Amino acid sequence: MAVPSESVVRAWTRLERAHRAALTTVESRLKEAGFPPLAWYDVLLELESAGERRLRPFELQKAMLFTQYNLSRLIDRLEAQGYIVRTASEDDGRGQMLAITAKGRAVRRKIWPVYAAAIEAAVGTHLSPFEARTLADLLEKLYTPRA
Template structure:
C-alpha cells in the first residue's frame, strides 16, 4: 500500500514536471540536492546515495544534465578518482522555475488528501522511519 501511494504520487509529479519544464522527477531531485549542498556541489557517490540511484544510473543522468548545461563535473583535487557534480547557474534557474510546479504537485497529490493532524503524524512517522533505517 505504501509503495502504491509513493508510485502514484511520483507519477503525477513526474508528469507535471515533464509537461511544464521538460524535467524528469529524478533530474529535479538531483538539481534540488545540489542546490542544498555547500557550494552547490556533491561528490558523485554522495549524490547517488541522496537521490537513491545506482552510480551508473546517476552517471547517465548527470550526462544528460551536463548536456543541457544544468550540471558540470569537476575533478576532486584530493582524490584523483573522485568527481563532483556541480550545479550551474542555468541549473539554479531551471530548478527555480520547476519548484513551484513540484510544490503544487506535492500539495495536490499528497498534502490536500490529509488533515492537519494527519500531516503532523506523517511527519513524525517518516522521521522515525528514516532515522531507523539510517537513510539520509
C-alpha cells in the same frame, strides 16, 4: 526469517500504491509543463543546497538512494544540458566534484511552482496538517537505522 504482522504487510502494500499514485501525479504535471523528470529537480536542489561545498556523486547517491549507474547517467544528462558541471576532485583521483550552474539554478527555480502545486495535489489535499507531520515522521523511520 521473521514473519511480518498483518499491519506491516498492509503498510508496505499501501506504501507502494501511495507512492505510485503520487509519483504519477507529480511526473505527469512536470511533463505537461514541459519540464524534465523529477529526478533532475532533486539533484539540482541537492547541489544547490550544498552551496559552496561541492558534492561528490557518491554523496548524492547515498543521500538520495539512487543506484550508482543510474546516477552516473543522470549526471551525464544534466551536464549535457549545462545544468551542472563536473570537475575532477583534487584530493581523490578517482572522483569528481559536482556543482550546479547558473542555468541549472534558473531551471530549478522555474520548475518549483509546478512541482509545488503537484505535491500539494498529490499529498497536501489528502491530509490534515497533523496527519502530514505524522506521516513524515513515520516514513523517516523506514530509511533510518532503527534505534
